[in-house]
Amino acid sequence: MLDTNLTHVNSEEEFSKILNENENVMICCGRMGPMCVPVYGIMEELENEYTNVKFADMAFDSPHAHLIRNLPECRAFQGLPFTVYFKDGKVVKATSSIQSMDQIIEILDAEFTKVEA
Amino acid sequence: MRNYNFDVIIIGGGAAGLTAAIYLSRARVNTIVLNEGTAGGQMVLTHEIANYPGVENISGYKLAGTMKKQAVSFGTEIRSNIRVTGMKLDGEIKTVEVNDKEIYSANAVIIATGGKSRTLNVPGEEEFKGLGVSYCATCDGDFFRDKKVIVVGGGNSALEEAVSLTKYASEVTIVHQFDHFQAFEHAVKEAEENPKISFIMESRIAEFVGDEKLRKVRIENQSTKEITEKDVDGVFILIGYVPNTAKLRDLIDLNSAGEIITDANMRTNIEGVFAAGDSIQKRFRQITTAVSDGTIAALNAAEYIHYFKTQLQAV
Numbered sequence: 001m002l003d004t005n006l007t008h009v010n011s012e013e014e015f016s017k018i019l020n021e022n023e024n025v026m027i028c029c030g031r032m033g034p035m036c037v038p039v040y041g042i043m044e045e046l047e048n049e050y051t052n053v054k055f056a057d058m059a060f061d062s063p064h065a066h067l068i069r070n071l072p073e074c075r076a077f078q079g080l081p082f083t084v085y086f087k088d089g090k091v092v093k094a095t096s097s098i099q100s101m102d103q104i105i106e107i108l109d110a111e112f113t114k115v116e117a
Numbered sequence: 118m119r120n121y122n123f124d125v126i127i128i129g130g131g132a133a134g135l136t137a138a139i140y141l142s143r144a145r146v147n148t149i150v151l152n153e154g155t156a157g158g159q160m161v162l163t164h165e166i167a168n169y170p171g172v173e174n175i176s177g178y179k180l181a182g183t184m185k186k187q188a189v190s191f192g193t194e195i196r197s198n199i200r201v202t203g204m205k206l207d208g209e210i211k212t213v214e215v216n217d218k219e220i221y222s223a224n225a226v227i228i229a230t231g232g233k234s235r236t237l238n239v240p241g242e243e244e245f246k247g248l249g250v251s252y253c254a255t256c257d258g259d260f261f262r263d264k265k266v267i268v269v270g271g272g273n274s275a276l277e278e279a280v281s282l283t284k285y286a287s288e289v290t291i292v293h294q295f296d297h298f299q300a301f302e303h304a305v306k307e308a309e310e311n312p313k314i315s316f317i318m319e320s321r322i323a324e325f326v327g328d329e330k331l332r333k334v335r336i337e338n339q340s341t342k343e344i345t346e347k348d349v350d351g352v353f354i355l356i357g358y359v360p361n362t363a364k365l366r367d368l369i370d371l372n373s374a375g376e377i378i379t380d381a382n383m384r385t386n387i388e389g390v391f392a393a394g395d396s397i398q399k400r401f402r403q404i405t406t407a408v409s410d411g412t413i414a415a416l417n418a419a420e421y422i423h424y425f426k427t428q429l430q431a432v
């Protein structure tokens with residue numbers, strides 16, 4: 001399990017449940033390394049702002065990580081973390097390696113309509 | 118624009134900035150940390166810290182979390198992942214603009230913006246980040262099992278990581294801009310003796326080329342300017358760090374490497390502006406030295422604020 005304050009996806013069942021229960025989902029699949037930790041930090045920061053998005057992480061070395069690792073959208077990925085954005089259970093965007101706050105916000109705003117608090 | 122007023126603004130929330138925050142807020146100085154990235158800075162990028170005195174072994178993420186908690190418990194406000202969009206550092210009242218919509222003002226500022234990995238800034242680098250271009254061999258090495266990789270750089274990290282990548286890759290080529298390395302002799306020897314490692318010296322990567330992932334690079338020989346192409350699966354860019362001072366270029370004195378010039382009290386050339394940590398001109402960049410700089414900057418800033426307030430009262 002990753003040492004973050006995000007919701008952790010710990011099994012295949014939890015993965016399905018999160019996708020079934022939430023229209024907009026962002027899952028960051030990584031380790032506790034230098035390219036991954038900043039992305040978790042940004043997600044923790046954005047969690048309060050984007051109340052319409054479910055933010056979660058998944059340990060890259062867990063048995064259920066194949067759910068992200070083997071997605072066709074991640075086929076060419078060669079850098080941690082693999083971050084995948086789902087709408088209604090379908091992948092709408094996926095990125096490989098570290099991303100900045102601005103890059104993540106751009107994707108969230110493009111893919112999910114923000115609900116003003 | 119919304120306005121907020123503090124005694125001290127700390128720009129940057131790494132080891133230096135968080136330490137300064139702990140000292141200032143504990144001394145009841147009204148303090149805010151404005152941090153462009155994740156609070157903790159480079160500390161959170163470190164898997165394991167074994168040389169921070171008093172703590173045998175800790176992840177950087179945990180150490181950063183504890184420092185942050187300490188600062189907040191004494192009353193510091195921390196804003197992370199913001200963008201600093203403007204700064205006015207001269208005069209009695211200094212201001213920092215955030216996200217184009219908020220203005221923070223204070224009588225003293227501590228700059229603790231640290232440093233970041235240097236990038237090559239050549240075509241294709243950003244496009245193939247995570248698709249073959251990497252800045253962390255420990256993180257991404259195992260994606261390159263039996264593949265061909267290049268390591269760019271000639272310092273200790275580049276040579277050590279090149280050796281560690283031979284555990285995965287079928288061949289490792291080191292591309293370095295000079296005809297000699299800047300690394301320790303033992304690191305150079307270890308790389309030279311490794312049969313999987315070859316060298317392309319006095320050369321630079323001019324372009325990354327690929328489709329859905331990186332396929333090849335164009336390498337320029339620095340003296341002949343001749344360009345050659347090399348098929349490759351991955352490129353690890355390990356060319357050192359640069360101080361995060363681009364936004365300060367016209368505001369305070371920097372040396373030719375872009376590092377902030379301070380005196381022993383962490384004072385810059387501008388009254389009321391202090392600096393600490395990896396962004397200043399110094400030889401050793403460690404958490405301990407950042408913490409030390411942060412302490413000195415905070416104590417001097419507190420004294421400056423005290424002087425400022427008593428002067429005002431006297432008027």
Ligand SMILES: Cc1cc2nc3c(=O)[nH]c(=O)nc-3n(C[C@H](O)[C@H](O)[C@H](O)COP(=O)(O)OP(=O)(O)OC[C@H]3O[C@@H](n4cnc5c(N)ncnc54)[C@H](O)[C@@H]3O)c2cc1C
Nearest residue numbers: 129131132133153154158159230231232394395402403404
């Ligand atoms: C991979 C790695 C491993 C390391 N291992 C060790 C180790 O084992 N032991 C050790 O002692 N040291 C280690 N170091 C070095 C150590 O991490 C640094 O020397 C130290 O953390 C520097 O702290 P700092 O506060 O000066 O800067 P940083 O940690 O760089 O923090 C600066 C902060 O300022 C923010 N910032 C940048 N620009 C702006 C701006 N314009 N406005 C607002 N905020 C801004 C950044 O996002 C960052 O959060 C390591 C470094 C790395 C990269």
